[in-house]
Amino acid sequence: MAAITVQGNEVRVQLTRGEKIAGLHSDLHFPLSAVKDVQVLADSFDGVRGLRAPGLALPGRTRIGTWRGRGGKTFAVARKGVPAIRLVLAGAGYRNVVVCVEDPAGTAAGLRAGAGLPPEPGFTEREVRFTSGGVDFAGTWTMPRGIPAAAALILPGSGPVDRNADHRRMPLGISRDLAHDLAARGVASLRYDKRGTGSSGGSFLAAGFGQSAEDAAAALHRMVAEAGEGLPVFVIGHSEGGYHAAVLASDPDNRLDGAVLLSTSAHSGFETARWQTARIVHALPAFPRIVLKLLRTDLVKQQAKSVAKLRSTTEDVVRMQGRRINARWQREFLDFDPAPSLARIQVPVLAVTGTKDLQVDPADLAVIAATVPGPVTTHEVADVSHLLRRDPGVPSLKDYKRQIREGVDAEVLGIVGAWILEHAGIRSGGGGDSRRR
Structure with a gap:
């Protein structure tokens, strides 16, 4: 398992050989002053968002490598359901580093103290x-x-x-x-x-x-x-x-x-869904409303037809409009x-x-x-x-x-x-x- 250590004024994320291969990355090094927050995540997957590029992902199991999102890049060594350390960085190439380590609570406390941060939320x-x-x-x-x-x-x-x-x-x-x-x-x-x-x-x-x-x-x-x-x-x-x-x-x-x-x-649920449809129609921008009017499309009537078709089904899962839906849940809702x-x-x-x-x-x-x-x-x-x-x-x-x-x-x-x-x-x-x- 990876380890995070502080050596002088530098933070080092030491990866195992397998993690380096999967993530196409060597050990990470960045200044201690770049650490703006340190958090303990109960599930490491909670800290990994965006698109993988590059790295390895086993659906529902492992995420290792770089993930890119609107909030910046995240380097991850994450395993589903396993606690992890999340480092929030500034000026270090990555915005977040999420890594599963042996003692997340102890590691976080040491990193926060070294970076001059207050204790983690209680x-x-x-x-x-x-x-x-x-x-x-x-x-x-x-x-x-x-x-x-x-x-x-x-x-x-x-x-x-x-x-x-x-x-x-x-x-x-x-x-x-x-x-x-x-x-x-x-x-x-x-x-x-x-x-x-x-x-x-x-x-x-x-x-x-x-x-x-x-x-x-x-x-x-x-x-x-x-x-x-x-x-x-x-x-x-x-x-x-x-x-x-x-x-x-x-x-x-x-x-x-x-x-x-x-x-x-x-x-x-039926009354709520009908209210939603009417409310959303009124919330549409002017152009889509004009298009619907020109096409003589009444979304409320379209919804009524879909509901009638749904009610005629008996299976748990059915295909409607080209996709599988949770028909049993919708009927009961x-x-x-x-x-x-x-x-x-x-x-x-x-x-x-x-x-x-x-x-x-x-x-x-x-x-x-x-x-x-x-x-x-x-x-x-x-x-x-x-x-x-x-x-x-x-x-x-x-x-x-x-x-x-x-x-x-x-x-x-x-x-x-x-x-x-x-x-x-x-x-x-x-x-x-x-x-x-």
Whole structure:
């Protein structure tokens, strides 16, 4: 395995013979003054983005060599599920160096001290596993230093996304940003790879919406076991994850102290999809709208035809418009109505949606507040999109490419973290009961 050492005022990354051959690179050398940050990654793959050029990649197993992206070049010796050191550099040829080493925590501490950097953020991460329906799942347990104030299960949105809420074509990082911000506030968390993604087993395409709900329930039981007795526990769901969070919170047998619904619809999947289509049509630039009008194309009617065709299918996976889709999940999603679950929730609820959301109607916040019988706090955050990023301009799906290069909005993170700490205090006797609507 590679090693990172400091020799005088120089950092040296010593590669094994096999790593040099695979990465087409010799040992790396750069000034200690070039090190601007040192991080420990629970999964080395989290630090490798962009296009490989040159190097070796074994899908789902190994990434060795140079990766080029908009943020600059990354040199990697990464193995899926294995912790690594990430060096953030300036003026050293590479922007990032991600390397699996024997003692990542100890190595990071020595490098930070040598570079004159403050101690690493106060949390640690480790991989945990659980099963659901005979499928093996992998996730990350993020633990703040010291005694945590609470613990949270983080459920991502729709699509084949991993524990960080990253899609292979769109690294959202929503779950990761939430976990790390909560850890900085003293809250532990669990996030996991969905079926057929990351290090979890099973098939994403063949899984149904109901199976995703069962997986979320299994993850909650695993999270509660990690948290132990006496620690307040919460569930946080974004988009589709908000549906599953509402179901979990509605079950009185689940040990929960509150639920956070981020960009979560209060209507059925069918109604939500229809609203999305109409909203996106209005958000199109002038020229595409003119073209659609000239072609006499009504996207809402086209969607209705696609839904009817989808409902006529019975298979888990079907081919539509030249590609294979998760038909079972889509049929079950269209039929799912969150209203009955919302109406049974007795624990406190926080609901947050941005004013620039193109996929969930911000007006649904009022519906959630009126439907949930327990205490509800709602926030409609100005200029925030469905991706929980700041969007100061005219909302459009095209802007998502820009947004994913930024982190989750700090105001959203602050609202979630403060609310969880407040309601963790309720359980332990501190804080007050927030019942704003």
